[in-house]
Amino acid sequence: MKKIIFIAALMMTFCFLQTKGEAQMISAGKEVTIDYTLKVDNEVVDSSVGKEPLVYTQGSKMIIPGLENALEGLEPGAEKTVVVPASEAYGVINPEAVVEIQKDKLASEETPEVGMVLQMETSTGQPMVGMIKEIKENALVIDFNHPLAGKELTFEVKVIGVK
Incomplete structure (x- = not known):
C-alpha cells in the first residue's frame, strides 16, 4: 500500500512540475514580455533594452510573424537570436x-x-x-513601402515573463 501511495505521489509531483513548465512556456494566448534589440545590416535600429519591455499576446499577430513563430516554446530567462527574412517581416519591396x-x-x-x-x-x-x-x-x-520592407531583420531577444 505504501508503495502505491509513493508512486501516486511521485506521479502527481511529475504532473505538477510538467504543467508548471508548460504554463510558463510561450504559447498561443499567453501574455509575453520581452526585451529585444533589432538590427538591420548589423546596425541597431530599435531596442527596448533600458526602456519599457515589449508586451504582446502570442498568436495575436501583434508582432511580425517570423519573430512570433521563433519565440514559441521559450520560457522566461531564455535568450535567442532570431534572423527573420523579409517575407516573414514587413514583406518584400512592392x-x-x-x-x-x-x-x-x-x-x-x-x-x-x-x-x-x-x-x-x-x-x-x-x-x-x-x-x-x-x-x-x-x-x-x-x-509607400514599409521602411523595413525587403530587409532581413536580426532580433536579439530575452524573454522576461510569460503569463
Whole structure:
C-alpha cells in the first residue's frame, strides 16, 4: 500500500512540475514580455533594452510573424537570436507601392525634400505614410513601402515573463 501511495505521489509531483513548465512556456494566448534589440545590416535600429519591455499576446499577430513563430516554446530567462527574412517581416519591396504624384495634388505647405516622410489619405480615407524618393520638375516619386520592407531583420531577444 505504501508503495502505491509513493508512486501516486511521485506521479502527481511529475504532473505538477510538467504543467508548471508548460504554463510558463510561450504559447498561443499567453501574455509575453520581452526585451529585444533589432538590427538591420548589423546596425541597431530599435531596442527596448533600458526602456519599457515589449508586451504582446502570442498568436495575436501583434508582432511580425517570423519573430512570433521563433519565440514559441521559450520560457522566461531564455535568450535567442532570431534572423527573420523579409517575407516573414514587413514583406518584400512592392514596386507598385512606389508612385509618382503631381506636386499640385499635395496639400503640404512644406518644401518637399528627398527623404521627407509624408502622411496622406487614399480616396477612401485610409491613412498612408510614404517617403519622397525623387523630386521631378512637376512631380514627386513617393515610396509607400514599409521602411523595413525587403530587409532581413536580426532580433536579439530575452524573454522576461510569460503569463
